[in-house]
Amino acid sequence: MSDAASSKRIIPDRLGSRTSRLLASWEVLLFGVAVLIFVFNSLASPYFLNAWNLSDATFNFTEKAMIAFAMALLVIAGEIDLSVAAIIALASTAMGAAAQAGIGTPSLVAIGIGTGLVCGAFNGLLVAGLKLPSIVVTIGTMSLFRGISYIVLGDQAYGKYPASFAYFGQGYVAWVFSFEFVLFIALAAAFGILLHATNFGRQVYVIGNNEFAARFSGIPVERVKFVLFLLTGLMAGVASVCLTSRLGSTRPSIAQGWELEVVTMVVLGGVSILGGAGTIAGVVIAAFVMGLVTFGLGLLNVPGIVMSIFVGLLLIVTIAIPIIARRIKEMS
Amino acid sequence: MNRLLKNREILLTVIIAIMIAGFSTRAQGFAAPGNLANIFNDTSILIILALGQMTVILTKSIDLSVAANLAFTGMAVAMTNAAYPGLPLALLIVMAIGIGAFLGAINGYLVWALRIPPIVVTLGTLTIYRGMAFVLSGGGWVNAHQMGATFLNVPRLPVLGLPILSWIALLIVLGAWFVLTRLPFGRAAYASGGNPTAAVYAGIDIGWTKFIAFVVSGALAGLSGYLWVSRYAVAYVDIAAGFELDTVAACVIGGISIAGGIGSVAGAVLGALFLGVIKNALPVIGISPFAQMAISGIVIVLAVVFNARAERKAGRIILRDRGAKEVSA
Numbered sequence: 001m002s003d004a005a006s007s008k009r010i011i012p013d014r015l016g017s018r019t020s021r022l023l024a025s026w027e028v029l030l031f032g033v034a035v036l037i038f039v040f041n042s043l044a045s046p047y048f049l050n051a052w053n054l055s056d057a058t059f060n061f062t063e064k065a066m067i068a069f070a071m072a073l074l075v076i077a078g079e080i081d082l083s084v085a086a087i088i089a090l091a092s093t094a095m096g097a098a099a100q101a102g103i104g105t106p107s108l109v110a111i112g113i114g115t116g117l118v119c120g121a122f123n124g125l126l127v128a129g130l131k132l133p134s135i136v137v138t139i140g141t142m143s144l145f146r147g148i149s150y151i152v153l154g155d156q157a158y159g160k161y162p163a164s165f166a167y168f169g170q171g172y173v174a175w176v177f178s179f180e181f182v183l184f185i186a187l188a189a190a191f192g193i194l195l196h197a198t199n200f201g202r203q204v205y206v207i208g209n210n211e212f213a214a215r216f217s218g219i220p221v222e223r224v225k226f227v228l229f230l231l232t233g234l235m236a237g238v239a240s241v242c243l244t245s246r247l248g249s250t251r252p253s254i255a256q257g258w259e260l261e262v263v264t265m266v267v268l269g270g271v272s273i274l275g276g277a278g279t280i281a282g283v284v285i286a287a288f289v290m291g292l293v294t295f296g297l298g299l300l301n302v303p304g305i306v307m308s309i310f311v312g313l314l315l316i317v318t319i320a321i322p323i324i325a326r327r328i329k330e331m332s
Numbered sequence: 333m334n335r336l337l338k339n340r341e342i343l344l345t346v347i348i349a350i351m352i353a354g355f356s357t358r359a360q361g362f363a364a365p366g367n368l369a370n371i372f373n374d375t376s377i378l379i380i381l382a383l384g385q386m387t388v389i390l391t392k393s394i395d396l397s398v399a400a401n402l403a404f405t406g407m408a409v410a411m412t413n414a415a416y417p418g419l420p421l422a423l424l425i426v427m428a429i430g431i432g433a434f435l436g437a438i439n440g441y442l443v444w445a446l447r448i449p450p451i452v453v454t455l456g457t458l459t460i461y462r463g464m465a466f467v468l469s470g471g472g473w474v475n476a477h478q479m480g481a482t483f484l485n486v487p488r489l490p491v492l493g494l495p496i497l498s499w500i501a502l503l504i505v506l507g508a509w510f511v512l513t514r515l516p517f518g519r520a521a522y523a524s525g526g527n528p529t530a531a532v533y534a535g536i537d538i539g540w541t542k543f544i545a546f547v548v549s550g551a552l553a554g555l556s557g558y559l560w561v562s563r564y565a566v567a568y569v570d571i572a573a574g575f576e577l578d579t580v581a582a583c584v585i586g587g588i589s590i591a592g593g594i595g596s597v598a599g600a601v602l603g604a605l606f607l608g609v610i611k612n613a614l615p616v617i618g619i620s621p622f623a624q625m626a627i628s629g630i631v632i633v634l635a636v637v638f639n640a641r642a643e644r645k646a647g648r649i650i651l652r653d654r655g656a657k658e659v660s661a
Contacts (some may be wrong), residue, residue, distance in 0.1 A: 136590045140632030145628025154622045309463035316456040
């Protein structure tokens with residue numbers, strides 16, 4: 001973020017091949033970790049290796065991963081959105097209110113996704129339009145969005161969702177493959193193409209690496225950032241539809257603290273929190289790693305709040321390792 | 333620049349005065365000295381934490397782990413008091429400050445030695461510290477009857493018309509003013525946030541300055557841990573959940589630039605008081621307490637917009653932006 005050492009950070013950017021090799025090895029390393037956790041879990045618990053159990057385990061990460069894809073793009077572009085969990089709460093509250101009024105499933109989905117888009121546009125306007133720092137803006141909108149849910153719901157909850165609405169969170173496309181899991185795979189492919197195979201994706205990387213150079217190269221920096229916030233809001237809306245449908249109820253505290261897990265997933269996936277580097281493949285593997293860890297710990301009866309210690313450690317350790325490794329390399 | 337800052341503080345004071353006057357038309361006695369003293373006392377912990385947060389923000393960092401630090405330290409102190417009622421209070425307070433400073437030092441070390449961005453470090457330690465509070469207590473509560481009378485009563489004792497809690501806050505305000513404006517560390521904190529490159533050339537150790545800022549923030553969070561537990565007479569894992577955002581909000585409202593290097597102690601205190609007045613006024617004027625979160629959100633967003641405009645008017649934003657970009661590129 002600052003410091004004299006940052007001048008060193010510029011060097012690997014010039015040596016593109018070395019950076020890409022380093023990144024490639026990160027994803028391979030992470031994949032190795034995923035395999036290890038998988039093997040360890042299947043040895044530690046006899047209930048782990050079961051198609052239906054594993055299918056259930058995917059629910060631990062699919063919704064968060066959907067947001068993580070969009071968040072990855074945002075972080076690569078050098079911004080961050082801490083309001084995603086609050087957007088889920090607000091979108092869920094909007095859907096809940098509509099459901100109480102007897103509105104049908106297709107409109108409910110539209111309302112959920114629409115709320116996400118409006119919230120994303122609001123963040124985008126503040127950050128890209130008024131050029132405000134995204135960390136503080138989204139801390140503010142995080143209280144604002146969830147605060148609106150609290151005003152609407154207070155200590156109440158919405159419950160009566162139409163039966164057909166349950167499909168998005170509880171339905172299965174084929175055999176053990178849930179609708180959410182299939183959607184997760186489809187979105188991973190879509191975001192992978194968007195980031196790695198389109199002009200827009202290139203622009204995201206350029207902005208993250210050097211915003212000034214991006215501006216001088218004729219990249220509409222503000223427009224790209226706005227679209228990224230819009231995309232993040234959209235994915236939070238989609239995740240809200242899935243989560244609300246899976247839980248079948250809405251409380252204002254829904255998805256509390258998810259912003260942290262989403263950021264952890266993105267960073268664990270090898271996306272540089274300083275912007276400019278990262279891949280969707282890494283985020284996908286990170287999603288599996290986090291899902292497997294929490295599922296495995298759950299099978300071993302570890303309480304949720306203790307799991308969060310592991311998530312926090314995972315976040316710090318995975319960022320620290322490459323930094324320490326780079327330093328050792330520099331010394332030799 | 334100086335005039336601008338003065339304006340901001342005067343403006344904030346005027347806004348707070350207008351708010352108090354407005355609320356007192358709806359509720360008799362809201363502006364009575366006794367009630368205002370109550371509001372100040374109620375806001376004391378926020379003021380203390382906001383000053384720690386401000387020190388960190390000045391160095392271009394952020395500390396999101398203060399509330400978790402508070403919860404862990406509060407739990408540790410309360411459990412110690414429940415288990416060993418004989419220990420003198422002074423020792424427990426030293427213990428609270430020590431544990432808090434140690435947790436802050438962990439943040440500071442990760443930022444300083446490993447150069448991990450502060451937001452990532454403290455997002456991580458936020459969950460870790462709160463998780464540790466759970467591990468420590470096993471999810472249990474420490475209730476009022478388990479705590480000693482001295483432990484509970486000292487912050488409430490009135491001295492010269494104000495409870496000791498208020499006096500502690502006032503002392504820390506004075507201390508923060510002295511440290512940030514009269515000591516080398518204060519200059520170093522402003523310099524390393526305002527222009528890191530220039531600070532390095534001026535011979536300031538930015539990493540060390542950040543480390544100390546995190547230790548200060550942690551120590552104040554630890555002290556607040558004791559004050560919180562004693563004030564509310566209960567310790568459990570979720571105390572002060574989300575309070576870190578209030579501390580950031582107080583700073584942003586008080587005109588402390590999140591980009592570092594700009595802000596004053598008076599601003600942070602007024603920012604905290606602004607939130608305190610709103611929080612205390614809502615039930616009085618009959619607005620649901622559930623609205624408080626949304627109101628803080630709106631206030632933060634408005635304050636950020638306002639700060640950015642004020643900084644831009646001063647004609648500094650371009651220079652500072654460029655400096656920040658060069659350094660972070």
